[in-house]
Amino acid sequence: QEGLRDLLCQGAFESIFCLDYFGEKVALYYLWLGWYTRMLVPAAVIGIVVFLYGLAFFNTSPLIHEVCDSNITMCPRCDIRCSMWNLSDTCTNAKVSQLFDNEGTVAFAMFMAIWATLFLELWKRHRALHVSKWKVFDWCEEEEELILEIVNNPQCKPKEFRHSYLRSIVVLLLVTLVLVVIIGLAHALVICRVLTAILLSQSEWDFFRDHATTIAMLSGAVLHYITIQVMTRVNKIVAFKLCEFEKTRSFAATEKHFTVKMFTFQFFTLFSSLFYVAFFLGRINGYPGNYVRIAGKWRLEECHPSGCLTDLFIQMAVILVLKQTINNIFEKCGNCYRKACREEEGNFNLCDLCKLRSWLDNYDLNDVNAFSLFNEFLEMVLQFSFTTIFVAAFPLAPLLALINNIFEIRLDAIKMVSLERRLVPKKTNDIGVWTRILEAVGVMAVIANGLVIGISSDFIPRLVYRYHYGPLNQTNSVFHLFISPQLIGKEDFKDLIVNGYNITQCSYKDYRNDEDQSLTSQFWLILALRFAFVILFEHVVVMCKFIAAWFIPDSPIRVKNDRLDDKLRRLKKELHRCTEV
Template sequence: MEQNEMIYIVPHNEEEYLLLEDNDILNKVDFVLVAAKVENGKDKKETNRKRYLRKVREKGFRIMRKEDNHNLYFGIQAREEIFDKYIQHLKLSERKYDNELKEISKATRIRIINFILWKIRYSTNNGNDNSLNAKNSLRKLLDDGTFKAVFPLHEKCCCRGHEVHGSKEQCWLCKDGNWQKERKLRFEWAEWRCLFKKQPIEEIREYFGERIALYFAWLGWYTTLLIPAAICGVIVVLYGFIYFESNQVSKEICNGTGIIMCPLCDKRCQYWRLNETCSYAKITQLFDHEGTVVFAMFMAIWATVFLELWKRARARSVCSWDLYHWDEDEEELALGLLYNPDIKVKEYHHSYKRTTIVMLLACILITVIIGLSLGIVICRVIAAVTFTKSGSEFLSDHARSIAVMVGAVLHFFTILIMTKINRKVAKKLCDLEGPRTALARENNFSVKMFTFQFFTMFSSIVYIAFFLGRINGHPNGYVRIAGQWRLEECHPSGCMTDLFIQMAVVMILKQILSSCVQYAVPSLKYQWKKYNKKNTDNDVMDATTKHWVKNYNLNHVDSFSLFNEFLEMAIQYGFTTIFVAAFPLAPLLAFLNNLFEIRLDARKMLVLQKRPIPRKAKDIGIWVRLLEVVGVLAVIGNGLVISITSDFIPRLVYKYGYGPCAFGNSSNVNCMMGYVNSSLSVFYVENFKQTDPKDDGLKSLGFQVTYCRYRDYRTVDEYKYTVQFWHIFAARLAFLILFENIVICIKYIVAWFVPDTPTSVRNHNLQKTFMRLQKELELSREIPSYSNTNAWKYQSTDV
């Protein structure tokens, strides 16, 4: 302790702060409340602050005061009697197997103190308890500016750049024998050199609590199991590379110089040759082949295996933490009784009226989100027409690809804007529901926010996957937006590349920018606060005050901070599983992102943010159910992508029904020869309406175009669907039903085959229950029953 270090403790019956030198008290400060200095004497805020602090002191807390040039800092230290009562209330979760009391961890201390601080109500009538008002709480003092912040303290060893006696190495030698834990978190978890090291989950739990520890355990488990998925995705793409040049479909497209295609837009749009989409066709064949079907089935099963194995890993962890039978309601009731033995139980309630209103408002927002997706579709159409008519040879030749990129970027910016709107609406809907507990509110918020974000992320992708090129009509009968712009068409090689580009742009931009923003913004805010304080702080501040001020300058953290991390990973999980058939590299990108995400989150929580309030938990909550829903959607989505978006089924029908090898005919030619020609319908240009485009005659070729081709299966005269179309439609439907039923059956078999709880954990809990019942039976034998006691009294009287 430095010579000038001053520690102030609020006396029980005095308003002034007296000097006290006590190192042990100072080192055990758990919370800090920050208030602005009052320059013009006493005011209402200062009076309310003193009243609140007096109530805090009456609850058994010590209060220490520090200050700098701008703020007052009140350190809160709890007496041990409070934690003894807590242990008595929750014997099951806070005792060892031998029934001895555990030592209260720092995370548990912080959680208990936080609960009490927010429950305390102060009087506004000269200390008269009869004037206690539910509104006079810490929340009111924070809202009106009486207190600027309230937060638990980080350990000194975990703060970046903190030095003890000028030596960074001595920072590891913290007091109370906890230096190993802090050193492991700061130097063996949050450093980039630990990228491939196992996370110290036990130390994370002791420092941040079970909820955050389970998040990092889940994230680590998810990242590990992404390795086989990423390898399989890379194999699928490599398989496409092997047949990159020899694929018959792409060969026919690249050699189709004599096939003239109908214009892609109206007014001044020219006819074009089929071979102009050669590059597009080759890229499509990289992931639109037979291996994609197997990979889609693998990923649907992988999603189930991942969740089942995670449940087993979670069971082992919570069993080792004595939280397997822990209950949230019991914890809440115990803390409430600890604060006030006469507290009333807040009961559950359900309002059908409120629920109906919430559902209607949620549907309205979802409708708006779908409307925005349709707006992006219109922008894509307009962009394609604009680039085609731009006069630039490069833009006109690549108008379609550029329009797809523009649509993907617009989709990304729509995601950024709608995320903020979705968050506000979800909070309002949760307030309207009025859930009973903070956990119930968080679960409700998570479901709503995930639903809104899911539609925001995937509505545009759903259009490209299942509607693009299928509702655009045909020449002389195109479907138009507002009677003006024609809907987009698929390339002759299919729409898989459009979906691939959309997925790649959104996923890459979202992951890279989200990771950068999530780390860069808190870092810049912290550096800005640090720079502003540099010239104004008092150089004579003692080490303790500097540590408190440093914690105050860290970025704010609340109960939704961890929610943001879960939401980001859940959306990523959706990209990795639902449309993975169109983007086999999604697991690889997710794996690489998560390697850095773990360290970014670790550094952010330890270095850039205030210490979060530790929370107990025995699982990751509602997110398991949401991930299970995503797993089911993965089966449906991949089945639809292969049967509708991909050309796998049309190629299969042609190969065995219309091609040179149909009906088992032996032939030396490639069985897919002629496929492209069979997939293109014929339209005679003389049938164009007056408002539709007329050809310039392709003057450079020296001949007049009499007919053009377009991607569809229609007759020449009446534009009705051909027999081949209905065969393909029946095959698509049959494959979809077969694929989804087989995969879902396999998913349920895997879920049944792999128990959620390991046998060792079940036996361990069985032994614990047996030992507890055995001890209770022994105690019951030692205490005479009521009837035996009365009988003994009667016998004594007779004698």
């Protein structure tokens, strides 16, 4: 491995060297990772532009001035030791929300959905070009397995395909049970955040009491990251056991089934909490006098009046940054530590006499297994999911992914060349089931971003405010996103005194009548427009995805012509042999 280490130091660790030393499977991983990193460049640039667009209107948005200049008294956020507060207290949160919830975000979400399709279609062309050069375009996995069996035993019989509906049903039920447990953990995280916010609001320290909701959100994100690290190991064990129970025909089938199960478990582990923040946080709380409570005691947490996207942004930023930085640090340090331990265990003087130092050095490297490359693919595909699915709430996600991947390529190369034993070279002509997983993630990105903009964002209410109720409409020029003070009975609040006066009225963000708290016509209008936008957004983006997939062929014309010439030569040879016989 010394020659490869020299190439790595010189920055020449390219896919061709991976091909010659590690085989096509590892070479395709680096080919895909390099292509993905290059494709992140335009996404990161446009994400920065969208962020700067929100920053340009940081202090000029009329909705921000409506919040910052308001004197509306809002309802307490908790039941104990929480007093009334002014809407203007959330001025900073409103400005931060404007950075990630503006008109540019909608265009960027549409761009990223189409970008995911272009990335996959262009990757198929890029892959086809290289596997054609490597002469593995027509490689067949089943034929290679049969050849190896014949070499080992000329009288062998192929292992036949089998399918058991009973085993499939049992596996499906067990997978469902695991997913229910993962979703239950997400609910437990919600309860922990609610209890944390309540305890902090009762603190003697003013700082914790004033920022109880934000601190609870940050602590919930960190706790979610810890849960991800623990469940990653549990999910791997469960996925292995389920694959053993299935009794698959070959190792390739086992690897495929394991990949699908492991990605499904990890996806729910990572995104279940994010889906709650995006689509349920602050929408099932009820209203003053009729709050929804956990175990009839604790109120559910609420979003800031400026919207829930700020909470989703905080959750994503903490998880993405921690996952990428800490994982790389621990992976590098762990590999170095294990290598040092093996070298210390095998340190004896015989190696100097027999001059087998380089062989022993390679033997002292860390062990690898057939699923070592799977871990690298899983990490990058989950990052791809983060980059596309909730990009409407976090336009800087492609930039963070790009920065991480620039280091990830070098770290993976260093690990494979200097810290781990050589992987057994294997032939392949594709990244396998990961392509279908990436396509599924692209479809989910369209649905999730449409729902985030239409349901979670305040984009639709702002449009209604601007063009229907706002200054552009001369018939009704006064409308506030925050409803006028709602009358709340004193029995709902006890010992609430502000500036020496008992307060019996407060406001909360909702569309309800003063008299009976019933939903107003404004609520139904905005709800109808929200769903109309989601349907329109998804249909337009899906249509663009299909057009892009149709417009870009999977294989370049040069590759198709080369394969056609190759088939012609082979057919001529076969016909020539037949005529000679």
